[in-house]
Amino acid sequence: MFTGIITATGTITHADQRGDLRIVISCPFDPAMIVIGASIACSGVCLTVVERGGSAGDAWFAVDVSAETLSCTAPGMWDKGSTINLEPSLKIGDELGGHIVSGHVDAVGTLISRETEGDSTRLVIQAPADLAPFIAPKGSITVDGISLTVNSVEDQADRSVLFGLNIIPHTAEVTTLGSLVVNDPVNLEIDTVARYLQRMQSLRS
Template sequence: MFTGIVTDLGTILSIEDIPAGKRTRIRTSYDTDGFDIGASIACEGVCHTVTAKQNAPEGNWFDIESAAETLALTTVSEWKVGQQLNLERSLTMGAELGGHLVLGHVDGMARVVKREDHPDSVYLQFEATAETAPFIAKKGSVALNGTSLTVNEVDGLLFSVFLIPHTLEVTTWSDRQVGDNINLEVDMMARYAARLAEFTKTG
């Protein structure tokens, strides 16, 4: 479980093909002694399990492994060495919930279709898939590349957000451009409400 509040910008050190999919090594500012092998870390919004880690003089790092389904459904298959990633460690009991509850289970990808840079913000418009669009509501929450954001407007498959300077400084969003694919996780409350409505209608 996560909150969608990015706490580190990691850098991809290496990517290796393995029988199960891909293994990625990520440099981090996290103290890797502070979490165990098997811990969950959201990387660009995708929940991954730590399989190796080390605090090193040249920089701390941890390894994750991405299975075939993850590669098919998320932007992990597009990652490149040197790329920065939004990172968030899993939520602990009693921690401040600054964003919204995020599972790290990506529902699909959205595509950036418009970017407008303003003096105090950046406007981004996305195109969602037909499967995920019904769960995105105006003024609702959505997790994009692991960042908890508030939806500004919705029009069919299109939805938009505004990014403030702080968000642009501490995440990878300053680099995102038209045509980029984005990991999308809808609000879990919307997902469960839709499922309940489905059963209520059929019942």
């Protein structure tokens, strides 16, 4: 379980296709605090640590990425040299600063536009039709592992949805959102509460 509050970014230094894809991510964590078998959200994807090493502030860890995960996540995100948003799993007593995030990607969206709005950046992302019922103004959504508040929603003729986000300078600086460009794919996870509400409504009808 996660909150969508990114604690660091990492860089994929190795990507080795075995039975699954074994990737190694360098990061500024303390390897003594990375437990083998622990979960770390990597740009919104919950993955299990299988190796770790390095030194405090210059650590690395390895994870295995299955074919299923590759098929459900943003193309190119697992390439060597890619930057990844990182969040270790919640511990009892941790602050719930964002919203409840499972680390299970529901769909891949596309950045449609990026504009400066005051000191912030306005992003508009297109999500597929399957996610449209779960995205609402002032609701929560996870984009590449980051907990964000939806500011606007525009339903499209093809049943997809455009939703707008305002990214403050701090978030742009400490996550990958600062380097996103138009047409980039992003991992999306809908709000858990919205998921269950939709399920209950479908059973009633």
